Amino acid sequence: xxxIRPFRGVRYDRSLVGDPATVICPPYDIINPQMQSELYQExxxxxxxVEFNRELPEDTDRDNRYTRAAATLExxxxxxxxxxxxxxxxxxxxxxxxxQGKEYRRRxxxxxxxxxxxxxMVVRPHENTMSRPKSDRLSLLWALQANTSPVFALYEDRGKxxxxxxxxxxxxxxxxxxxxxxGEKHEVRAITGAETINQLCSALANQPLYVADGHHRYExxxxxxxxxSVSSAVxxxxxxxxxxxxxxxxxxxxxxxxxxxxxxxxxxxxxxxEGLLPKLPPFFEIKELSSGAPGAWQQVDxxxxxxxxxxxxxxxxxxxxxxxxxxxxxxxTTSPMMPQxxxxxxxxxxxxxxxxxxxxxxxxxxxxxxxxxxxxxxISDRQDAVNKVLNQExxxxxxxxxxxxxxxxxxxxxxxxxxxxxxxxYPKMPSGLVFYRLE
Numbered sequence: 001x002x003x004i005r006p007f008r009g010v011r012y013d014r015s016l017v018g019d020p021a022t023v024i025c026p027p028y029d030i031i032n033p034q035m036q037s038e039l040y041q042e043x044x045x046x047x048x049x050v051e052f053n054r055e056l057p058e059d060t061d062r063d064n065r066y067t068r069a070a071a072t073l074e075x076x077x078x079x080x081x082x083x084x085x086x087x088x089x090x091x092x093x094x095x096x097x098x099x100q101g102k103e104y105r106r107r108x109x110x111x112x113x114x115x116x117x118x119x120x121m122v123v124r125p126h127e128n129t130m131s132r133p134k135s136d137r138l139s140l141l142w143a144l145q146a147n148t149s150p151v152f153a154l155y156e157d158r159g160k161x162x163x164x165x166x167x168x169x170x171x172x173x174x175x176x177x178x179x180x181x182x183g184e185k186h187e188v189r190a191i192t193g194a195e196t197i198n199q200l201c202s203a204l205a206n207q208p209l210y211v212a213d214g215h216h217r218y219e220x221x222x223x224x225x226x227x228x229s230v231s232s233a234v235x236x237x238x239x240x241x242x243x244x245x246x247x248x249x250x251x252x253x254x255x256x257x258x259x260x261x262x263x264x265x266x267x268x269x270x271x272x273x274e275g276l277l278p279k280l281p282p283f284f285e286i287k288e289l290s291s292g293a294p295g296a297w298q299q300v301d302x303x304x305x306x307x308x309x310x311x312x313x314x315x316x317x318x319x320x321x322x323x324x325x326x327x328x329x330x331x332x333t334t335s336p337m338m339p340q341x342x343x344x345x346x347x348x349x350x351x352x353x354x355x356x357x358x359x360x361x362x363x364x365x366x367x368x369x370x371x372x373x374x375x376x377x378x379i380s381d382r383q384d385a386v387n388k389v390l391n392q393e394x395x396x397x398x399x400x401x402x403x404x405x406x407x408x409x410x411x412x413x414x415x416x417x418x419x420x421x422x423x424x425x426y427p428k429m430p431s432g433l434v435f436y437r438l439e
Contacts, residue, residue, distance in 0.1 A: 002122055002209050003114035004201040005243065006088035009190070009434035010146070011176065013083050017045045020178040024186075024432035027149045028052040029133060029216070045081055047432030051148045066143035073144055084437070089190040090197055091434055092169055093247060096185040097427050099257055106255030107166060108429075109200065110150055110188075112243040112436055113209065115218075115225050123153070124208050124412035128420040129215045137220035145438045147221070147245035149431035151214035154405065157250040161203045165196060176433055188433055209248065210412050213425045218244060240438030247429055251405045258405060259380040259424040263354055263398040264388060265365070267374035272363060273395060277318055279362045283333050284326040291321045291386075300325070304401040311350045314399040317389040328353060337361045343416040345407065351422045354398050380424035 017023050022043040025031065031039070031052045039048040049072045053065035076082045091110035096103070116122040140148070157163050169191055176188035191197060211218055221244040228241040249256060280286060289296055300314050303325050311328035318324060328334065331348060337357050338347040346352055359365045365374050377394070379385045385397045403423055411418055 001205050002116075002207065004090075004204045004248075005112050005114075006090045006192075006197050007112040007243075007245070007436050008085045008088050008439065009091060009110075010077075010082050010084050010437055011434050012045070012432070013080055016079075016081055017043065020176060021180045023047055024178070024180075024430040025051055027214075027428055027431050028136070030428055045076070047148070050144070051431040066139050069140065070143040073146070085190065087190075087192045089192045090200055091175075092166055092172075092189040092191055093433070094185075094187045095255070095427070095429070096187075097255075098183040099426060104255040104257060106249060106253055106257075107163075108152075108247040108249045109162075109166065109191075110245065110247050110434060111200075113151075113153075113246045113248075115222055115242055115244055117222065121415070122208060123211060123218070124415075125211050125215055125218075125417055126408045126412040127211075127215055127418045127422055129219060130420060133216040134220050134223070137217050138223055141220060141224040142227075145240075147217070147436040147438070149214075149217065149435070150245045150247040150429060151218045151221075152212045152425060152429055153214075153246050153248050154210040154212050154251045154256075154408070155204055155248050156207055156409075157203075157252065158207075162200060163250065165199055165203070169196070184427060186430070186433060204248065208412075209246070210251070210409055212249070212408070212423070213428070240436075243436075243438075245436035251409060256405055257426045258402045258408075259426050260351070260400040260402045261378040261380055261421040261424055262382060262385040262400055263359070264377045264379060264385055264394040265359070265363070265375075265396040265398070266377075266394045268363060268365075268395055273318065276358075276362060277324075280324075280326065282329075283357060284328055287325040287327075288319075289323040289325060291316070291323050296323065300399065304399070308404065311348065311353050312401060313350050313354060315396065316386055316399065317394070317396040343411065343414045345411045345414060346416050346418065349403070349407075349418060349422070350400050351403075351419050354400065355419050358398070378421040380426070 012020060012023055014020055023045050025039050025046055025048040026035070028051055031048065036048060036052060036054065039046045050069045053069040055065050059065065093108045093110055095106045095108065098104070118125060169189055172189045174187040175190045176186065179185045225241050229235065232239065289299060300323060304312055304314065306312065313326050315324040315326060334353055334357050335347060338352065339356065359376060365376060382399055385399065388394045389397045403418070408423065
């Protein structure tokens, strides 16, 4: 049973920081050095100083980006730059954005959720993770004792009870309203009424929650909970470290946009690349298409979206300006190349076919080996992936279709996980709108 609770959110005082669009920032995992510098320049109060403080050459155990983030947080609280809401609330967050010329609104509720170990199946992961980001977030948790950005999770709104409750709060005055100027808008409303909060918590209590984005943050919070419970004299189940901040979104929300992570490959020898094409026909039906042909990219989009029950992918870079449209012939041919401990759903995913059959089986690459020469990178923008091959930054691009929300639910329900970097929920939720101090 999921334990959902309100919390006293920490928010910027707009009268002191000016335009709130200048103080929010992306979550840590997409902030590169250039973006970090730009965010530092945007405002002296930009939340990047807390979420992802600069790393300096002279850093020590006592003075580093985590200790600086903690000092900044305490200073801003003392100055009133950040204020803690007086009443516990569940926050209604409307995130409006544009994707491929279409306008969307993704509605979420920000609450604190009791941490549960994966094996309890109350909170269910859908994707594998990497160790380094977990270590980083754990260090930040110890320094701040706060969740600076929410875990993004999904739920099922059976009978539309939750959407009805949230629709009734649409006329409330937002406590946060901002326009980033690049097509994204945010409105946050604080729901403080005990009756509505109880109804929301009850509606969410009797179902699992599915982690969409933020597996690293959740796993870091679990580790922090364990470490704190060992070192704390007080063993109350309601201690703040037993909870994590989440944004919860309906699985059927029309603003739930899921993009694929395309695979980019470099470091292969030319004989290996040239030898790939003859190895593909036993597994795939292949259609070659000139990337410069009229309507070629529309054909790619149509091909990738045509059948959800078939594995379809597109290979670019094997021959100059040629696109290879690959359709899997038979799952029986790929099954022996799949890790047998995974579920049938996992073994039928396009991303699993690419990772295990093509990259590992046919190209001899390995995620585990940590090759410095051969590497696989991930990118959600198809045109960027193609351009990186054209610019010779990478040798091959494997273009994939997005995974549907119901498939995420199905694989999580089996207790399995998709390969890492399978899903990209667009756009990322910003950090700095409201956050949770582990009171």
